[in-house]
Amino acid sequence: MDHVAALYVVPTPIGNLADITPRAIEVLKQVDLIACEDTRHSGKLLNHFGIETRTMAVHDHNERNRAASIIAKLEQGESIALISDAGTPLISDPGYHLVSQVREAGFAVIPLPGACAAITALSASGLPSDRFSFEGFLPAKEKGRSDRLSALVDATRTLIFYESPHRILPSLNSMAQHFGEDRLMVMAREITKTFETFLSGTIAQVIEKVESDANQQKGEIVLMIKGAEVKEDGELSPEVISTLTLLSKELPLKKAAAITAQIYGLKKNALYKTGLELDL
Incomplete structure (x- = not known):
């Protein structure tokens, strides 16, 4: 060196x-x-x-x-x-x-x-890895945690969180409340260590496994939530509309639509048309 x-x-x-x-x-x-x-x-x-x-x-x-x-x-x-x-x-x-x-x-x-625990966990999770968002630790207090999760409900990318053992069940229960019990997820624990564990299934199934095994409430934890399904009827999620609206305040609508399309993997012409309909 x-x-x-x-x-x-x-x-x-x-x-x-x-x-x-x-x-x-x-x-x-x-x-x-x-x-x-x-x-x-x-x-x-x-x-x-x-x-x-x-x-x-x-x-x-x-x-x-x-x-x-x-x-x-x-x-x-x-x-x-x-x-x-x-x-x-x-x-x-x-x-x-x-x-x-x-x-x-x-x-x-x-x-x-x-x-890096987030990337290592994602690589073995079996969840979509082409687009993901690392969200770090959720707020410790229930109100802050709820607000953060509410903002992510319609995100179509895989979401990655870190969580501490003493907050794992409150966080999982909050995720079930906001994302729905049937949303798929993977919980990785103690990655690369002796007791490395991957729990996968619906949020409800993972909660059941964690509640029934105290060992799953110990160690370093990574939570990965599958993104929301892309709506097939052409309806755009509130997250997409919000991004398009914010960008259109600073940029011409055509450019704002192109950037939003790139972020969410959508068609820019459809976003441009939506912007016109919303008079952005």
């Missing part, structure tokens, strides 16, 4: 330590500093691979302040790696503010490919 003043975004294993890449190990050994979400947690991984690089804690509560310190180190010619507790940094983990400020300061941000 050439020693350049840059921020390396380095994925780490989500469970199985063998999933770290040789390049990730090399970068972590050769940079001047590793910015960790939790230095104690990452210390176990670094010790396992004989990585002695000094570390600094960069997490949700101090990220904005740490960014200035890290940029100062880059200005002095140091190279820095960013890692999270597991998986790819920034994907429901800290790092967005740091990466944004480092790029704004004119330094290179070099990403390494690697483990």
